[in-house]
Each structure stands twice: as C-alpha cells, then as structure tokens.
Amino acid sequence: MAGRYVIAAAVNCMDFFEPGCSLQRPATPLCFQCGCGPEKEPLDCELARRISHCHTFWMSTSAPNPSAILQTAFSFWSSKVLLTAVEFGVFSKLANRRLTGVELGAELKLHPRGIPDFFDALVAMKFLGREGDGPQSKYFNTPEGALFLDEKSPRYVGGILVMLNARLFKFWHDLPEALRTGKPQNEVKHGQKGLFEELYADLPKLEQFMGAMTGLSRINFEAFADKFDFSKYKTLCDIGGATGLLCIEVAKRHPKLKCTSFDLPPVEPIAKKHTAAAGLSGHIGTAAGDFFKDPLPKADVITMGMILHDWNLEKKMHLIRAAYDALPSGGALVTIEALIDDERRENVQGLLMSLNMLIEFGDAFDYSGADFRKWCSEVGFKRFEVIHLSGPSSAAVAYK
Amino acid sequence: MAGRYVIAAAVNCMDFFEPGCSLQRPATPLCFQCGCGPEKEPLDCELARRISHCHTFWMSTSAPNPSAILQTAFSFWSSKVLLTAVEFGVFSKLANRRLTGVELGAELKLHPRGIPDFFDALVAMKFLGREGDGPQSKYFNTPEGALFLDEKSPRYVGGILVMLNARLFKFWHDLPEALRTGKPQNEVKHGQKGLFEELYADLPKLEQFMGAMTGLSRINFEAFADKFDFSKYKTLCDIGGATGLLCIEVAKRHPKLKCTSFDLPPVEPIAKKHTAAAGLSGHIGTAAGDFFKDPLPKADVITMGMILHDWNLEKKMHLIRAAYDALPSGGALVTIEALIDDERRENVQGLLMSLNMLIEFGDAFDYSGADFRKWCSEVGFKRFEVIHLSGPSSAAVAYK
Numbered sequence: 001m002a003g004r005y006v007i008a009a010a011v012n013c014m015d016f017f018e019p020g021c022s023l024q025r026p027a028t029p030l031c032f033q034c035g036c037g038p039e040k041e042p043l044d045c046e047l048a049r050r051i052s053h054c055h056t057f058w059m060s061t062s063a064p065n066p067s068a069i070l071q072t073a074f075s076f077w078s079s080k081v082l083l084t085a086v087e088f089g090v091f092s093k094l095a096n097r098r099l100t101g102v103e104l105g106a107e108l109k110l111h112p113r114g115i116p117d118f119f120d121a122l123v124a125m126k127f128l129g130r131e132g133d134g135p136q137s138k139y140f141n142t143p144e145g146a147l148f149l150d151e152k153s154p155r156y157v158g159g160i161l162v163m164l165n166a167r168l169f170k171f172w173h174d175l176p177e178a179l180r181t182g183k184p185q186n187e188v189k190h191g192q193k194g195l196f197e198e199l200y201a202d203l204p205k206l207e208q209f210m211g212a213m214t215g216l217s218r219i220n221f222e223a224f225a226d227k228f229d230f231s232k233y234k235t236l237c238d239i240g241g242a243t244g245l246l247c248i249e250v251a252k253r254h255p256k257l258k259c260t261s262f263d264l265p266p267v268e269p270i271a272k273k274h275t276a277a278a279g280l281s282g283h284i285g286t287a288a289g290d291f292f293k294d295p296l297p298k299a300d301v302i303t304m305g306m307i308l309h310d311w312n313l314e315k316k317m318h319l320i321r322a323a324y325d326a327l328p329s330g331g332a333l334v335t336i337e338a339l340i341d342d343e344r345r346e347n348v349q350g351l352l353m354s355l356n357m358l359i360e361f362g363d364a365f366d367y368s369g370a371d372f373r374k375w376c377s378e379v380g381f382k383r384f385e386v387i388h389l390s391g392p393s394s395a396a397v398a399y400k
Numbered sequence: 401m402a403g404r405y406v407i408a409a410a411v412n413c414m415d416f417f418e419p420g421c422s423l424q425r426p427a428t429p430l431c432f433q434c435g436c437g438p439e440k441e442p443l444d445c446e447l448a449r450r451i452s453h454c455h456t457f458w459m460s461t462s463a464p465n466p467s468a469i470l471q472t473a474f475s476f477w478s479s480k481v482l483l484t485a486v487e488f489g490v491f492s493k494l495a496n497r498r499l500t501g502v503e504l505g506a507e508l509k510l511h512p513r514g515i516p517d518f519f520d521a522l523v524a525m526k527f528l529g530r531e532g533d534g535p536q537s538k539y540f541n542t543p544e545g546a547l548f549l550d551e552k553s554p555r556y557v558g559g560i561l562v563m564l565n566a567r568l569f570k571f572w573h574d575l576p577e578a579l580r581t582g583k584p585q586n587e588v589k590h591g592q593k594g595l596f597e598e599l600y601a602d603l604p605k606l607e608q609f610m611g612a613m614t615g616l617s618r619i620n621f622e623a624f625a626d627k628f629d630f631s632k633y634k635t636l637c638d639i640g641g642a643t644g645l646l647c648i649e650v651a652k653r654h655p656k657l658k659c660t661s662f663d664l665p666p667v668e669p670i671a672k673k674h675t676a677a678a679g680l681s682g683h684i685g686t687a688a689g690d691f692f693k694d695p696l697p698k699a700d701v702i703t704m705g706m707i708l709h710d711w712n713l714e715k716k717m718h719l720i721r722a723a724y725d726a727l728p729s730g731g732a733l734v735t736i737e738a739l740i741d742d743e744r745r746e747n748v749q750g751l752l753m754s755l756n757m758l759i760e761f762g763d764a765f766d767y768s769g770a771d772f773r774k775w776c777s778e779v780g781f782k783r784f785e786v787i788h789l790s791g792p793s794s795a796a797v798a799y800k
Binding site for chain 2: 064065066067068069070072073074075076077078079080081082083084087088109110111112113114116117118120121123124125126127130133143144147148149155157160161164165169170172173175176178179180181182183216219342343344345346347348349351352354355356358362363365366391
C-alpha cells in the first residue's frame with residue numbers, strides 16, 4: 001500500500017503522460033496522503049519520469065479517486081445491457097449480416113426511443129461493431145460476438161446470460177435480505193419450487209439449464225482435459241455429468257480412457273444424446289443414480305464440475321466420502337469450481353459465486369483449495385494439488 | 401481489428417511471458433481466425449518476442465475468448481455487493497477502526513452465513529483492507545473507502561450508491577420492457593409519483609437526493625472551475641443549482657465572480673444553508689423560479705449541471721433558448737454531463753446514462769457535443785467548445 005501511494009504522487013505531474021496517450025491527468029490532483037487537493041506540498045515528479053508506460057502505470061496506480069468505486073457502482077448498467085441484448089437475440093439475429101439500427105430494431109420489435117442508445121452502448125462496450133456513424137451506419141457482430149453469443153455457434157455461451165437476465169439479476173436485488181437472514185432469495189422465497197426441483201420436473205427446462213451451464217463450463221473442461229495427467233488411469237466417472245460435456249472433452253483428448261457420465265435418471269437420455277452427437281458413444285457410457293442415496297460408480301478418477309459448491313458442509317462431506325469409497329488407492333477426486341484462493345484475497349468471482357450460492361440455496365457455499373484439502377484429509381485422501389484452468393476457475397485434486 | 405488478431409497469434413507462445421509475470425497463458429489457445437482450437441496451423445511467435453511488456457499486451461490483445469463477455473455478464477454481482485455495503489454503512493461503521501468479520505457483522509446485524517464471503521469479496525474487489533487471514537483477521541477501510549464511502553467524510557460519494565441500490569438496480573431489471581415500449585420503468589410505472597414530483601413533495605428526501613447528486617458532481621464541478629476561462633466574465637448563474645455546489649466550487653477559485661444558484665422555491669433554503677456553511681454567502685446569491693415558466697436570471701455565464709439530459713428535445717430547446725435570452729453577447733452557456741462522444745463509439749457511461757434517462761423519464765436522453773452544437777446553432781449561439789472534466793464527464797460550451 002505504501003509503495004502504491006509513493007508512486008501515486010506522480011499523477012500530479014503533467015509532463016508524465018506520453019505523447020499520443022489517450023489517458024488524461026485527473027482534473028484535480030489530490031494529495032496522495034489524505035486526498036485533500038493540490039494545495040499541499042508539491043509532489044515529486046521524478047518517479048513519473050522513470051516510468052515510461054503510462055497505460056500500465058495508470059491502471060495500477062493513481063491518487064485516491066472515486067473512479068473505481070463509481071465504475072463498480074454503475075457496472076450493473078453495462079451488465080444489464082449485455083444480458084438484455086443476448087435475451088433479445090441481437091447477436092443471433094445479426095449473424096453474418098450488417099443492419100442499420102432501424103432494421104435491427106424492427107426485427108427485435110424495439111421502440112425507436114432506445115434503439116441508438118442500446119446498440120451504440122454495445123458498440124462502445126466492444127460487443128458489437130459498427131460501420132460508419134449516424135442513422136445509416138450498420139451494426140455487425142465482432143468475432144467474439146459471432147463465436148460466443150450467436151446461438152448457432154458451437155461455442156455459444158449465451159445460455160448463462162439468459163439465465164442471469166431472467167432469474168439472478170432480480171434475485172440479487174435481494175442480497176441485503178440474504179445477508180441479514182442467511183436465506184435463499186430465489187424462487188423458493190416466492191413460494192415456488194426450488195431451482196433443481198423445478199428443473200427436474202420439466203425436461204426441456206432442464207436441458208436448457210444444462211445448455212447454459214455447458215457454455216460456461218466448456219473452457220474449463222477443455223483446460224482440465226489438457227492439463228491433468230491421465231497417464232496412470234484407465235477409467236473416469238463424472239458425477240453430476242449433465243450433458244456429458246466433461247467426459248466428451250476428456251475422451252476427445254484421451255481416447256484410451258473409459259469415461260462414464262453419472263447423473264439422475266431423467267438426465268441419462270440427455271447425456272446419451274450429446275455423447276452420440278459428438279461421435280464418442282464408444283468411449284463414454286452413462287450411469288443413473290442419486291449421488292446422495294446411491295454409491296458412486298467405481299472409477300480411477302472421479303470428477304465433479306460445479307457440483308460441490310451447491311451444497312452445505314454436511315452434504316459436501318457426504319460427496320467427498322462417497323468419492324473416496326469409489327476410488328482405488330492412488331485414484332483422484334477432482335472438483336472444478338471458481339475455487340477461492342486460500343487467503344480469500346484474490347478470486348473475486350469465487351467469492352461472489354459463494355454469495356450466489358447464498359442467494360440460490362442459503363447454506364451452500366464456495367470454498368478454497370485449503371478447505372478442500374482439509375475436508376479430504378479428514379476422509380483419508382493423502383495428496384493434494386490445485387491446477388489453474390481458465391479465468392477464475394481451477395481444479396482441486398485429492399489423491400487417495 | 402485485423403492488427404489485433406495478428407498480434408493475438410502470439411498468445412499461443414509459451415515463452416512469451418516474462419519471468420515473474422502472474423498472467424497465465426490461456427489453457428486452450430484458440431485459432432485466431434475462427435476460435436477452433438490449437439489443431440490448426442502453428443502460430444507465429446516472433447511478434448510475441450518483440451513485445452516485452454506482457455501485462456499491457458495481455459490486456460490489450462488476446463485470441464477471441466469469452467472472458468470480456470462473462471466479466472460484463474456477471475458484473476452486476478460486484479455492483480450489488482458494493483452498493484449493499486454502502487447501504488449497510490460498512491465503511492462508515494468501520495471508520496478508523498479494525499474489526500473482525502464477526503464484530504463488524506454484529507454491528508450490521510448480519511446473519512453469520514454471508515459474513516466472510518461479503519467482507520472478503522469487498523477485500524478482493526479492493527474496497528476493504530484486511531489484516532491477516534482467517535476468522536481473527538481484521539477488516540479496515542482503504543484510503544479510498546475512508547475518503548469516499550464513509551458518510552462522515554467531506555468527499556463522501558455514497559449517496560448516489562444508496563440511490564442506485566434502493567431504486568435503479570430494481571428499475572434497470574425492466575430494461576427489456578423499456579426498450580420495447582419506450583416508457584419509463586421507475587416509480588411512475590408502479591402508479592407512484594414521478595421522481596421529481598415525489599422529491600419536491602418531501603424536503604428531507606429532496607435534500608438526500610441532492611446530497612447523492614453532489615457526491616457525483618463535485619469532481620466535475622471542481623474540474624470545471626479549474627479549467628474554464630472565467631477571465632472575461634463577472635457573473636455566473638447555475639440553473640438547477642440544487643445545494644449550490646457548482647457556485648461554491650467556482651466561487652472558491654474565482655472570488656471576483658458573482659455567482660447565483662437558481663432552482664425551484666423549495667430548494668432555495670437548502671442552497672442558502674450550504675453556501676453559508678462554505679463561508680461563501682458573500683460571493684453566492686440564490687434565486688428561485690421554474691426554468692420552464694420563468695425567464696432565467698441574466699448572467700455572463702449560465703451553467704446547467706446534469707440538467708439538460710433530464711428532458712426531451714422540445715424542453716431541451718426551451719432551456720437553450722432561455723439561456724440565450726439571459727446571456728449578453730459573448731456570454732457562455734455551459735452544460736456539464738456524461739457527454740457522449742460525437743461518433744457514439746467511446747463514452748460507455750454517457751450512452752448508458754442515456755438509457756438511464758429512458759428508465760427514469762422515457763423520452764429524455766443524453767447527447768453529444770455535436771448534438772449540443774447543432775441545437776445551440778439553431779438558437780443563435782456562435783462558437784462552441786467541449787472541455788473534458790473527469791472520467792466520462794465533459795463541459796459543452798456555447799458562446800453567444
């Protein structure tokens with residue numbers, strides 16, 4: 001912290017910024033000790049001259065100013081604009097076309113008032129491209145938009161955004177109540193069925209939910225399949241395997257491995273359909289059961305992707321014990337999550353995901369590699385490892 | 401875009417990252433043309449070796465990946481955590497103290513379930529500091545938190561965050577409906593009074609709202625007072641002056657200028673109170689009236705801070721004409737807003753603010769310097785200027 005504020009002195013120095021740098025010196029430089037304004041002692045410019053890359057510098061240090069606070073405070077606006085665009089199918093409608101705001105707005109049945117602001121906000125946020133300026137200009141998909149937000153793309157991640165827009169934005173409004181009561185704020189609070197109960201009663205909804213999770217999980221399962229050392233193992237069972245995606249990504253890269261996707265009976269046909277579509281039915285089997293009532297299928301590697309965080313400590317321990325019982329000596333239990341760093345200081349998304357578990361389930365929570373190691377040690381696991389996957393996600397591994 | 405993707409090729413190159421760099425190579429490098437995975441042609445590493453600063457590079461370029469999409473999609477979570485912390489008074493309660501999670505949670509009457517996740521998320525987001533790790537560790541205010549989020553600080557900006565939490569988070573959930581109908585989604589939709597109607601019927605609420613706006617406006621008014629050339633002018637009138645803050649910041653720096661804060665009659669005592677508290681009653685007068693019914697007070701400089709964007713085009717033109725009529729030849733009309741860039745490609749906050757005007761008022765909207773110039777030209781103004789103030793905000797100036 002001290003170091004940060006010494007360097008922060010430099011922002012008072014006008015000649016610090018390189019020519020061509022689009023960043024601006026703060027209008028009113030604040031004293032770096034107390035934020036009291038420019039009338040205090042003159043600040044040292046030497047440090048500034050020694051730093052040649054203003055962008056990096058500006059992003060990592062500056063005098064106390066409220067911009068980080070305001071940016072986070074207002075960030076639900078940009079969130080909501082993107083989520084709404086995905087719900088409306090902006091990126092899918094555009095596909096490979098270039099349309100004016102009026103044309104695209106007409107296809108989406110939008111009122112004229114919001115059309116330019118909505119689409120231009122997406123341009124400024126870099127989620128849409130625009131050719132030209134003014135009413136005749138044409139909007140088009142960026143490579144990222146086409147790849148990840150057009151529902152026809154095999155790498156579509158929009159399902160999770162639709163769910164965030166339809167459910168979680170509203171439920172997160174009640175975060176204050178969740179923090180005061182420790183109780184879930186989702187459908188359950190409003191007298192409806194719980195998330196999972198509802199989903200398993202309605203197969204199309206279940207498949208949609210699984211699709212949403214799939215988009216989010218793919219990049220992590222791919223990374224896991226790449227990074228984990230499967231050389232000693234012959235079989236893998238993925239617990240709560242949903243569409244079979246983890247097995248599919250592993251089987252693609254490790255064709256000698258025999259994989260099984262395990263989930264509740266209604267899910268089995270969904271997994272069969274997806275593994276067949278991937279041409280991997282010969283490598284991936286399915287098994288049906290309730291992971292709290294039935295023993296888990298025996299396997300050398302047991303994986304759980306975004307499963308353990310859905311439950312309270314008692315049920316987490318049940319699942320860890322069940323995995324221990326199903327593994328041979330030397331076998332590995334792998335959980336894939338937005339694993340919180342052991343000091344709980346870095347992984348914002350992991351900590352927020354844990355608050356999301358509060359919103360969804362109340363007593364469920366996310367955890368760190370250290371937590372996982374402690375629980376697994378109690379059950380008898382001997383060796384532990386954390387493998388970073390992508391973004392905020394990691395694999396926590398316990399070897400029996 | 402092309403250039404971006406050429407450089408993006410380099411992320412496939414493991415030896416690119418400098419020793420000690422904490423950033424990670426993507427788990428699964430994607431083809432930079434189609435995102436299809438690493439099996440396509442080998443990517444060129446030469447470009448990578450020519451770039452020595454991995455942080456800057458990583459931030460400005462990368463192969464198509466969904467991280468920007470996911471970060472924005474989920475950013476309402478971090479928004480809501482910060483807004484809730486301000487509503488709960490986390491920063492004000494802490495003040496100069498260091499408290500454990502249990503101690504702070506007890507003062508805020510929080511349920512134990514969410515305590516560590518809530519406070520540690522604020523630590524990871526850098527809005528709180530924490531001494532040590534684990535249950536005995538103590539949370540404390542960062543310099544920014546103490547300066548901007550403790551309500552006892554003269555630079556408190558939390559008022560606007562409380563308003564975002566109490567009103568706008570909920571109303572923004574209905575952005576899809578706003579875009580389909582062009583209608584406001586605030587209290588009006590729910591059969592209650594409009595924002596301003598409600599505020600002016602309830603003085604304490606009005607003063608609270610003005611306090612919220614004040615925190616947000618101060619840094620811009622300070623910058624305006626610093627950057628605008630007042631040398632030719634003797635009088636200034638701030639239209640919709642609220643607590644008198646713009647006059648206060650100008651009068652502090654330009655004691656020869658005679659300033660007037662103009663607003664509706666119920667606001668006059670609030671402005672008098674604040675200018676007196678600032679010891680500037682001798683420099684700042686007040687005037688009461690309705691800016692749509694009454695002529696504006698004559699002055700050399702007429703300012704409107706976050707006023708013009710609250711209205712539709714017809715009312716905007718009324719205000720611009722009223723200002724023209726009240727100015728002498730050579731006089732200046734200044735509007736201070738999150739002014740949209742002329743090409744509507746850069747200022748995300750300005751474009752989102754315009755969507756916020758849709759949520760609040762329906763037909764009101766934000767605008768660019770080019771829009772302002774066009775409207776003011778029609779009325780007779782001769783010369784124009786845009787002065788960047790701070791963050792997304794600028795002053796648009798029209799000279800008569």
